[in-house]
Amino acid sequence: MKTTQYLAEIENELNRTIELISEDEAEKLVDHILKSKKIFVAGAGRSGFMAKSFVMRMMHMGLDAFVVGETVTPGLEKDDILIIASGSGETKSLVSMAEKAKGLEASVAVVTISPDSTIGKISDLAIKIPAKPKAGADSDYKTIQPMGSLFEQSLLLLFDSIILSVMEQKELAGQTMFGRHANLE
Numbered sequence: 001m002k003t004t005q006y007l008a009e010i011e012n013e014l015n016r017t018i019e020l021i022s023e024d025e026a027e028k029l030v031d032h033i034l035k036s037k038k039i040f041v042a043g044a045g046r047s048g049f050m051a052k053s054f055v056m057r058m059m060h061m062g063l064d065a066f067v068v069g070e071t072v073t074p075g076l077e078k079d080d081i082l083i084i085a086s087g088s089g090e091t092k093s094l095v096s097m098a099e100k101a102k103g104l105e106a107s108v109a110v111v112t113i114s115p116d117s118t119i120g121k122i123s124d125l126a127i128k129i130p131a132k133p134k135a136g137a138d139s140d141y142k143t144i145q146p147m148g149s150l151f152e153q154s155l156l157l158l159f160d161s162i163i164l165s166v167m168e169q170k171e172l173a174g175q176t177m178f179g180r181h182a183n184l185e
C-alpha cells in the first residue's frame with residue numbers, strides 16, 4: 001500500500017471513530033472546564049503529548065491550565081479539575097493521580113477507551129473514545145494502525161473541538177489567543 005493510501009485509511013478510521021463520541025459527554029467536559037478554577041491535564045506517553053497540546057491552547061485562551069508533572073505546575077485544590085487522557089484507563093501513575101485528586105475533593109474527568117476501567121470508575125465524568133486498546137489484538141473497533149494510535153489521534157481532535165466550544169462560549173477569537181503565544185521562540 002502507498003503511504004498516501006495509508007493516510008486515506010487513517011482518515012476513514014478517524015471519521016468512523018469520531019462520529020461515535022457522545023455529544024452529551026463532550027458538552028459535560030466543556031461545562032466542567034468553564035466552571036473550574038484551575039485545569040490540570042495528565043497523560044502518559046503519546047496520550048501525554050496530546051494532553052500538552054490541549055493545555056497549550058487553554059493557556060492561549062487565558063485559562064489557568066497546567067500539565068501535571070511540570071516543575072512549575074501548582075497544587076491541585078478543591079475547585080479544580082484533573083482531566084486524565086488514558087486509552088486503557090489503567091496506567092498506574094495515572095490511577096494514583098486520580099485517587100489523590102479525589103482525596104483532595106477536586107473533580108476528575110477521563111478521556112478513555114474504557115469508562116469501566118479503574119480510572120473511569122474513580123472519575124466524576126468519562127468521555128469514551130471508541131477505539132482499539134493499545135495492547136489488545138482483538139477489538140470491536142478495527143484499525144490498521146499499531147497500538148493506541150487511533151485513540152491518540154482522536155484524542156487530539158476531540159481536545160481541539162473542545163477548545164472551539166470553549167472559545168465560542170467565551171467569545172474568543174484566534175487572533176486574541178495568538179497574543180498569548182510564546183514570543184521567545
Ligand SMILES: O=C([C@H](O)CO)[C@H](O)[C@H](O)COP(=O)(O)O
Binds near residue numbers: 048088134
Ligand atoms: O505512549 C503510549 C503508547 O505509544 C500507546 O500507543 C500510550 O499513550 C501510553 O502508554 C499511555 O497509555 P494509556 O494511559 O493507556 O493511554
